[in-house]
Amino acid sequence: xxxxxxxxxxxxxxxxxxxxxxxxxxxxxxxxxxxxxxxxxxxxxxxxxxxxxxxxxxxxxxxxxxxxxxxxxxxxxxxxxxxxxxxxxxxxxxxxxxxxxxxxxxxxxxxxxxxxxxxxxxxxxxxxxxxxxxxxxxxxxxxxxxxxxxxxxxxxxxxxxxxxxxxxxxxxxxxxxxxxxxxxxxxxxxxxxxxxxxxxxxxxxxxxxxxxxxxxxxxxxxxxxxxxxxx
Numbered sequence: 001x002x003x004x005x006x007x008x009x010x011x012x013x014x015x016x017x018x019x020x021x022x023x024x025x026x027x028x029x030x031x032x033x034x035x036x037x038x039x040x041x042x043x044x045x046x047x048x049x050x051x052x053x054x055x056x057x058x059x060x061x062x063x064x065x066x067x068x069x070x071x072x073x074x075x076x077x078x079x080x081x082x083x084x085x086x087x088x089x090x091x092x093x094x095x096x097x098x099x100x101x102x103x104x105x106x107x108x109x110x111x112x113x114x115x116x117x118x119x120x121x122x123x124x125x126x127x128x129x130x131x132x133x134x135x136x137x138x139x140x141x142x143x144x145x146x147x148x149x150x151x152x153x154x155x156x157x158x159x160x161x162x163x164x165x166x167x168x169x170x171x172x173x174x175x176x177x178x179x180x181x182x183x184x185x186x187x188x189x190x191x192x193x194x195x196x197x198x199x200x201x202x203x204x205x206x207x208x209x210x211x212x213x214x215x216x217x218x219x220x221x222x223x224x225x226x227x228x229x230x231x
Contacts, residue, residue, distance in 0.1 A: 011050045012061070014040040020062050024114035024176075027107070028122050040082045055163075058126050059119065066103065066112050072100035074137040092145040093201040094106060096138070101196055102171045105189055109181070113172035120169065151207055153216060164200040171196055 018039035022031045033055060038125050044050070052058040077095040081087045104113040119129045146157045175192065178184050185192050208216075 008051070011040070011047065015042060015047065015051065015058065016062050016065055019058055020066075020115045021084060021111050023059075023062075023118055024111035028125065056125065056128060059125055062115065063119070063129065070099045070103055071135050071137045072102045073102060076138060076139060078141065085106050087148075089145070089148060089205050090197060090201045092148055093139065093164065093204065094197050095141045095202050096145060096165060097197055098193065101168065101172055101193055104176060105193055111176060113169055114176050117169050117173040120166065145204065149204055151205075151210060153218065154211070156208060156212075164203040166201050167203060171199070185197055 015036060019024070019036045022039060034045075037043075037045065037047060041045075048055065048058055053062055074095055077098065080090055081095060085092065100113075102143045117131070119125050123170060136143065142158075142161055144146070144160050149157045152160060175185070187195075
């Protein structure tokens with residue numbers, strides 16, 4: 001790689017790191033492009049436009065960079081699961097949650113969970129998050145877990161998996177906040193990670209109550225809306 005290319009990649013990396021940290025700490029609406037440039041040590045005021053096109057392009061670059069590592073780890077877990085004759089719910093939840101959790105818990109400087117939590121809560125970037133987070137390995141794992149939940153009504157399976165993942169993101173965001181405030185868990189990291197999987201598995205494994213089933217039976221959901229949610 002030529003020196004100019006190396007400097008360009010270094011500049012991009014610094015802006016990605018700076019933007020991720022600032023957004024994780026304060027939220028998308030409270031961070032300006034100028035603050036990102038200052039934090040990244042970038043003097044060129046047009047650097048974000050030059051490297052990423054738009055602010056949304058920068059956010060997407062953060063997501064794509066971090067999720068590439070997560071996707072590789074999930075591929076490894078899926079390869080192991082594929083050799084099992086009948087993987088349990090927990091094993092499939094591990095493939096969904098563990099690669100993301102390892103990235104957050106394993107890096108003492110991680111702010112990835114807080115960044116993703118902020119983005120998931122912002123309607124403007126929701127589609128960017130969905131497009132970046134739900135890469136091929138995520139979709140494969142997600143779909144296999146949904147198909148595995150035969151004990152739940154079809155219309156609730158995807159919602160359960162979404163709830164499990166969102167709960168994991170929120171829990172990991174809290175983990176990062178407590179760690180940075182020197183209030184980290186006294187439990188070993190392995191226990192924290194395993195318990196997080198237990199919680200997510202419990203969310204998807206819990207049978208629907210009689211009340212929920214009765215309400216669902218009385219609720220007439222238009223097919224178009226149902227198909228849209230199941231997408």
